[in-house]
Amino acid sequence: MASPVESRRPELRKDSVTNRWVIFSPARAKRPSDFQSKSPAPSSSDPPQTCPFCIGQEHHCAPEIFRFPPQNSDWKVRVIQNLYPALSRDKDLDSSASLCSDSLVWGCLLDGYGFHDVIIESPVHSVHLSDLIPEDVAQVLLAYKKRILQLAGDDSIKYVQVFKNHGASAGASMTHSHSQMVGLPVIPPSVSTRLDSMKQYFNQTGKCSICDVPIKDLLVDESVHFISVVPYAASFPFELWIVPRDHVSHFHELDQEKAVDLGGLLKVTLMKMSLQLNKPPFNFMIHTSPLQASESDSAYSHWFLQIVPQLSGVGGFELGTGCYINPVFPEDAAKIMREVNIS
Amino acid sequence: MASPVESRRPELRKDSVTNRWVIFSPARAKRPSDFQSKSPAPSSSDPPQTCPFCIGQEHHCAPEIFRFPPQNSDWKVRVIQNLYPALSRDKDLDSSASLCSDSLVWGCLLDGYGFHDVIIESPVHSVHLSDLIPEDVAQVLLAYKKRILQLAGDDSIKYVQVFKNHGASAGASMTHSHSQMVGLPVIPPSVSTRLDSMKQYFNQTGKCSICDVPIKDLLVDESVHFISVVPYAASFPFELWIVPRDHVSHFHELDQEKAVDLGGLLKVTLMKMSLQLNKPPFNFMIHTSPLQASESDSAYSHWFLQIVPQLSGVGGFELGTGCYINPVFPEDAAKIMREVNIS
Ligand SMILES: Nc1ncnc2c1ncn2[C@@H]1O[C@H](COP(=O)(O)OP(=O)(O)O[C@H]2O[C@H](CO)[C@@H](O)[C@H](O)[C@H]2O)[C@@H](O)[C@H]1O
Ligand SMILES: Nc1ncnc2c1ncn2[C@@H]1O[C@H](COP(=O)(O)OP(=O)(O)O[C@H]2O[C@H](CO)[C@@H](O)[C@H](O)[C@H]2O)[C@@H](O)[C@H]1O
Numbered sequence: 001m002a003s004p005v006e007s008r009r010p011e012l013r014k015d016s017v018t019n020r021w022v023i024f025s026p027a028r029a030k031r032p033s034d035f036q037s038k039s040p041a042p043s044s045s046d047p048p049q050t051c052p053f054c055i056g057q058e059h060h061c062a063p064e065i066f067r068f069p070p071q072n073s074d075w076k077v078r079v080i081q082n083l084y085p086a087l088s089r090d091k092d093l094d095s096s097a098s099l100c101s102d103s104l105v106w107g108c109l110l111d112g113y114g115f116h117d118v119i120i121e122s123p124v125h126s127v128h129l130s131d132l133i134p135e136d137v138a139q140v141l142l143a144y145k146k147r148i149l150q151l152a153g154d155d156s157i158k159y160v161q162v163f164k165n166h167g168a169s170a171g172a173s174m175t176h177s178h179s180q181m182v183g184l185p186v187i188p189p190s191v192s193t194r195l196d197s198m199k200q201y202f203n204q205t206g207k208c209s210i211c212d213v214p215i216k217d218l219l220v221d222e223s224v225h226f227i228s229v230v231p232y233a234a235s236f237p238f239e240l241w242i243v244p245r246d247h248v249s250h251f252h253e254l255d256q257e258k259a260v261d262l263g264g265l266l267k268v269t270l271m272k273m274s275l276q277l278n279k280p281p282f283n284f285m286i287h288t289s290p291l292q293a294s295e296s297d298s299a300y301s302h303w304f305l306q307i308v309p310q311l312s313g314v315g316g317f318e319l320g321t322g323c324y325i326n327p328v329f330p331e332d333a334a335k336i337m338r339e340v341n342i343s
Numbered sequence: 344m345a346s347p348v349e350s351r352r353p354e355l356r357k358d359s360v361t362n363r364w365v366i367f368s369p370a371r372a373k374r375p376s377d378f379q380s381k382s383p384a385p386s387s388s389d390p391p392q393t394c395p396f397c398i399g400q401e402h403h404c405a406p407e408i409f410r411f412p413p414q415n416s417d418w419k420v421r422v423i424q425n426l427y428p429a430l431s432r433d434k435d436l437d438s439s440a441s442l443c444s445d446s447l448v449w450g451c452l453l454d455g456y457g458f459h460d461v462i463i464e465s466p467v468h469s470v471h472l473s474d475l476i477p478e479d480v481a482q483v484l485l486a487y488k489k490r491i492l493q494l495a496g497d498d499s500i501k502y503v504q505v506f507k508n509h510g511a512s513a514g515a516s517m518t519h520s521h522s523q524m525v526g527l528p529v530i531p532p533s534v535s536t537r538l539d540s541m542k543q544y545f546n547q548t549g550k551c552s553i554c555d556v557p558i559k560d561l562l563v564d565e566s567v568h569f570i571s572v573v574p575y576a577a578s579f580p581f582e583l584w585i586v587p588r589d590h591v592s593h594f595h596e597l598d599q600e601k602a603v604d605l606g607g608l609l610k611v612t613l614m615k616m617s618l619q620l621n622k623p624p625f626n627f628m629i630h631t632s633p634l635q636a637s638e639s640d641s642a643y644s645h646w647f648l649q650i651v652p653q654l655s656g657v658g659g660f661e662l663g664t665g666c667y668i669n670p671v672f673p674e675d676a677a678k679i680m681r682e683v684n685i686s
Contacts, residue, residue, distance in 0.1 A: 010430050010455025012529060020532050023429050023455060031427035033516035034394065051377065084374035086366050086660075086668045087353050106544075106557055107575045112353025112366060163659025171658025173376040182660060186355060189363050190665030201449075214449055232450045285663035308662060315514025316506025317429075317525060319651060320628030322533030325429045 008329070013233035016209045018190075019197035022233045022324050029327035053176035055123035065117060065147065068139050076136060077143045078120040079181075086182060087114030091156075115151055115183035119143055120176065128177050129164070130270035137263030141254060144181065144286070148252040151183040152291045159184045159191055159290050162251070167281025170310045179284075187290050194287065195301060202300035210302035211247050217331040220272075220338055223265040225258045230334040237312075237328035238277060238337065240269060242305040249298040251288040251305075266305070272340040273309055280309040351672070356576035359552045361533075362540035365576045365667050372670035396519035398466035408460060408490065411482050419479060420486045421463040422524075429525060430457030434499075458494055458526035462486055468519050472507070473613035480606030484597060487524065487629070491595040494526040495634045502527045502534055502633050505594070510624025513653045522627075530633050537630065538644060545643035553645035554590050560674040563615075563681055566608040568601045573677040580655075580671035581620060581680065583612060585648040592644040594631040609648070615683040616652055623652040 007026040014021045052060035055075070062081035069075065081089070092111050121129050121140045129137060148160045164179035165172035201209040213229055220228040220240060228242045242265060244258070254262070273280065288303040318324055350369040357364045395403035398418070405424035412418065424432070435454050464472050464483045472480060491503050507522035508515035544552040556572055563571040563583060571585045585608055587601070597605070616623065631646040661667055 009435060010428075012451075012453040012455055014451040016449050021451075021453075021529050025429045025455065027427050028429055031516055033511075034518050035511040035516065084370050085353075086368045086371055092352060106359050106552065106555060108355075108357040108364075110355040110364075112355055112368065159664075161660055161663050163663050165658040168378040169656065171656045173374055173378065175377050180660070182664075184664070184666075186364050188664035188666040190663065193665070209449065212449060283659035283662055285659050287663065306663075313512065313514045313656075315508040316626035316628050317504055317523070319626055320504050320506050320533065320630065320649075321502075321525075321527070321531035322536070323527075323531040 011329075015231060015233040016197055016201040017194060017213075017231070018233070018235070019193060020233070020235070020322065020324075022235050022326055024326050024329050026327055026329065028325055051125055051174075051176050053118075053120045053174060053178055054125050062118075065150075066143075068143060075123060077122075077139050079143050079147050080118050080120065082116040082118050082180065085116035087112050087116050087184070089113075089115050110185060113156060114185050115157065115181070117147060117181045119147075119179045119181065121179065122177050125176050128166075128270075130267050130274060132263075132267065134260050134264035134267055137267050138256070138259035140179070141259045141262060141266075142256070144179075145252045145254055145259075147181055148288075151181075152252070154183070155292075156185050157183040157291060158187050160288070161188070162286040162288075164282075164284045166283070167310070169313070170281035170283045172281070191287075191290065195289070195297070198300045198302075199297075208247055208300055208302050210243055210304055213241070213243055218334045220334055221265060221268060223261050225261045226265050228265060228269055230330040230337070232330060234326055234328075234330045234333065235324040236308045236310075237326055238273065238309050238333045240273075240307045240337070242266060242269065242307070244303065247302055249289040249293060249301040249303060251286050251303045262305075268342065269307060271342045272337055273307070275342060276336060276340045277309050277311065280311055282307060282309045284308070354672075358574060358576040359540055359544040360537060360556075360574070361576070361578070362536060363576070363578070363665065363667075365578050365669055367669050367672050369670055369672065371668055394468055394517075394519050396461075396463045396517060396521055397468050405461075408493075409486075411486060418466060420465075420482050422486050422490050423461050423463065425459040425461050425523065428459035430455050430459050430527070432456075432458050453528060456499060457528050458500065458524070460490060460524045462490075462522045462524065464520040464522065471509075471520050471613075473610050473617060475606075475610065477603050477607035477610055480610050481599070481602035483522070484602045484605060484609075485599070487522075488595045488597055488602075490524055491631075491634075494524075495595070497526070498635075499528050500526040500634060502530050503631070504531070505629040505631075507625075507627045509626070510653070512656070513624035513626045515624070534630075534633065538632070538640070541643045541645075542640075551590055551643055551645050553586055553647055556584070556586055561677045563677055564608060564611060566604050568604045569608050571608060571612055573673040573680070575673055577669055577671075577673045577676065578667040579651045579653075580669055581616065581652050581676045583616075583650045583680070585609060585612065585650070587646065590645055592632040592636060592641040592646060594629050594646045594648075605648075611685065612650060614685045615680055616650070618685060619679060619683045620652050620654065623654055625650060625652045627651070 010025040012021050062083040065079040067075040068077040144162050151157050151160055161182045198209045214232050218229045226242055228240050231241050284307045286305050289301040353368040355364050405426040408422045410418040411420040487505050494500050494503055504525045541552045557575050561572045569585055571583050574584050627650045629648050632644040
């Protein structure tokens with residue numbers, strides 16, 4: 001009879017930011033699969049017939065919001081409307097608006113007002129974010145900032161989620177390097193949970209949980225203004241957080257100098273991931289504070305950027321419990337990432 | 344310039360069970376993809392060389408826990424240990440056990456004690472759960488029940504998650520029809536959130552949120568003891584819940600007669616899904632109450648089974664916010680599912 005594989009004992013961990021149990025189980029990494037392996041992602045140096053995100057194809061896109069440099073046909077970054085938006089940027093004045101606990105007790109209903117934009121990170125189809133020089137990555141980050149500041153002018157928008165999907169298994173439907181931004185009329189559940197958890201830590205310790213992020217055995221890289229670490233209770237193998245050293249609540253407080261510094265660290269991190277994990281599909285998400293956060297919230301809220309390589313999908317266990325199973329201990333992932341040599 | 348596609352206006356909805364905002368946005372369904380389409384899942388009538396889950400291959404499996412019928416080489420269902428378990432079924436007596444807020448303020452650490460089993464649903468490789476007669480589906484359900492009752496004897500186990508992964512994009516690594524069960528030493532986050540939400544509804548209305556589940560326009564099928572509905576704020580297109588008509592907290596209260604009735608409805612539901620959605624990969628999860636739930640909790644807790652066809656993956660937005668984007672309105676999904684003719 002087959003007997004279980006010998007490995008380090010599993011552990012459950014939870015951190016004071018996401019407040020979610022994660023199961024660490026190295027034995028899981030060894031399980032076989034009798035499905036045929038998925039075909040590798042098509043190389044994006046092989047552009048489709050007409051990619052609307054390529055320079056010269058601007059007329060195939062939904063309306064532009066702005067570009068860098070402005071009014072220049074030789075643009076580096078474009079922020080455009082998403083042609084298939086999750087939310088509608090027109091206010092519905094007739095809408096019965098929010099129907100919560102009063103009239104419709106079983107559920108809540110809200111009109112789908114909000115913004116859904118695409119940030120085209122490069123004019124050239126085959127260029128990835130990690131191919132750009134730090135100054136050009138900074139342009140992308142500053143485009144996020146500029147657009148967030150515009151959305152902050154609309155009182156109905158409570159939270160802006162910036163995210164990037166790279167590769168089909170990370171959800172991307174377009175191969176040309178891009179990211180997205182959704183301005184939401186509600187504070188999403190994971191954001192509320194995170195803020196509650198950070199607040200609780202602050203009340204217990206008097207400190208910000210992100211300023212206090214454990215780095216022993218978990219630090220990967222450092223720049224002047226940022227560090228990269230594997231989180232203590234990483235939900236995914238090789239998940240990484242890029243954390244500003246200074247206590248800052250909102251991503252959109254980023255200035256030019258810090259943007260270049262972050263651009264450099266982000267570039268290095270993505271290059272290391274690509275080299276070590278064989279060009280994995282990945283997502284990144286900017287975790288910031290709600291737009292209308294109060295002065296007192298700023299004591300415990302501290303933005304960071306989360307990068308998740310998509311190495312294995314999830315299944316019914318994660319869908320049912322909200323608990324993740326991670327076969328790689330964070331200390332081991334950090335050690336491996338520290339040792340990658342990209343020079 | 345390309346202009347946005349005309350569709351029904353997006354809506355945000357939240358229900359009183361999962362308490363999670365979902366964005367309904369039909370426009371999203373129309374977006375293009377320039378990735379090559381994924382190859383279809385390999386047909387499982389084409390078994391791999393040696394599948395350890397097939398009859399006659401029992402010696403390639405981790406130890407058996409029990410089988411139906413007992414002591415019979417001609418078994419119908421086997422419950423076995425998972426050979427690559429997420430948790431360890433041996434208690435670690437030396438373990439420093441739970442390290443929460445006291446010594447390790449930033450995070451919590453718990454020894455990975457628990458159970459991870461596999462339920463082999465048929466002796467034959469090519470037979471899917473929906474191919475079985477209702478009485479044989481019932482055997483699988485009663486195997487879950489029997490194993491849950493065994494785990495309930497261990498005070499350290501707080502919650503049992505039963506789930507099924509079917510097809511590679513639903514996370515399955517094995518093609519032979521099976522499901523899994525994890526006995527956890529903690530109550531997982533989605534379960535706590537669900538119970539809190541159901542309790543709140545009960546406190547506000549004096550009623551159980553699942554007894555009250557909206558069926559207008561959302562009902563799909565009915566049997567003697569169960570109904571199937573599309574939930575009001577479904578996170579995924581064509582997500583379905585099978586709900587017991589009687590107010591029952593724990594799945595493991597299921598008796599033989601109800602198991603056959605549920606077996607029939609589950610079979611019909613999976614067949615309809617397969618026909619209408621072209622044999623999609625899917626997950627199902629049994630949402631039950633914690634093992635040591637108190638008498639007072641039973642007033643608002645009511646188990647149900649959630650089925651999720653995996654039609655599109657998720658991306659950075661969902662990872663970042665915990666909010667889902669569903670391109671299909673629940674009323675539309677229910678109408679389509681009602682109209683599928685499987686006879
Ligand atoms: N001509 C054009 N002009 C303007 N915009 C155009 C366009 N053609 C396409 N688009 C938009 O470009 C975006 C490209 O986005 P991604 O490739 O990152 O993933 P997508 O949003 O499709 O879905 C992934 O991310 C979302 C959010 O995480 C998940 O819901 C989903 O399951 C996952 O596949 C799409 O949203 C699309 O609507
Ligand atoms: N000879 C043998 N004897 C006993 N057991 C054997 C065995 N050979 C294989 N197994 C076990 O059989 C199980 C088959 O399970 P599934 O195909 O449903 O998905 P898996 O658990 O691999 O991962 C999916 O589900 C989990 C939980 O949702 C996700 O974490 C993950 O990402 C997703 O791919 C595996 O857990 C494997 O360990």
